[in-house]
Amino acid sequence: GEMLRSLERVVVAFSGGVDSTLVLKAAVEVLGRENVLAVTSRSASVAAADVEDAVRLAEQMGAAHEFIETDEFTNPDYLANPTNRCYHCKTSLYSHLERIRIERGMRFIVNGTNADDETDYRPGLLAAAEHGVRAPAAEAGMTKSDIRVWSARMGLPTHDKPASPCLSSRVQYGEAITPEKLRRIEACEAYLRGLGFRECRVRHHGDLARIEVAAAEVERLMAPALRSGVDGHFREAGYAYVTVDLRGFRSGSMNEGMVMIGTKGRRDEGTKRAAGAG
Secondary structure (H helix, E strand, C coil): CHHCCCCCCCCEEEECHHHHHHHHHHHHHHHHHHHHHEECCCCCCCCHHHHHHHHHHHHHHHCEEEEECCCCCCHHHHHHCCCCCHHHHHHHHHHHHHHHHCCCCCEEECCCCCCCHHHCCCCCHHHHCCCEEEEEEHHHHHHHHHHHHHHHHCCCCCHHCCCCCCCCHHHCCCCCCCHHHHHHHHHHHHHHHCCCCEEEEEEEECEEEEEEEEEHHHHHHHHHHHHHHHHHHHHHCCEEEECCCCCCCCCCCCCCCCCECCCEECCCCHHHHHHHHH
């Protein structure tokens, strides 16, 4: 509370996910509605369901809420899908938010980064640091599970919401990002959620789809009736090969095999091929 109070007037980078929803709620309560503006990026890499969630949540909290169209899809460095793709996207996002912050006389941009994020490979954190973005949850030492506990205490519907990173995170590093691929991934994941798989990813490797569902759900997915339906649906969507990852759902599986050196997330050149294997 004290830390938030010291920020006075803030623009919240708001995705409608677990972390930024708690930060927005706390900001509105501590600073007052008139001192808080939630801004959500509408981009080809954001699933339509996530945009709808953001609108509904901001409304429920009584927060002022606006959209921006970020321009990462005009940046060849983003479209080439390098391992630091997130850096290019967040640089676009924070440049837009910085303009809004200055125009509206706000003091800081804040985001939903939590203490756990700092232990994973997150190139977006560098972009945030370069733009002086504050992370109230991380600064207070809150982990993802702390955030879920507090969200439940504050009656937020997001307390048990599955993580929903952008659609580009499903495409293996080094394979170009296109809006068509992202729409295909979005439709296939929506189909799986319709079958009751809450935690799922469709990892895109060229013409091969690698499905991740919770380890305990792999068997259900493999039941003959369900399996053939999924196979048919994914082939119709454009995949030639439809596979199930036997290790089950895990966040960041595209980062597996990357060798991390230093804190900036540079990696050994020799692992370029391994990094794409996810």
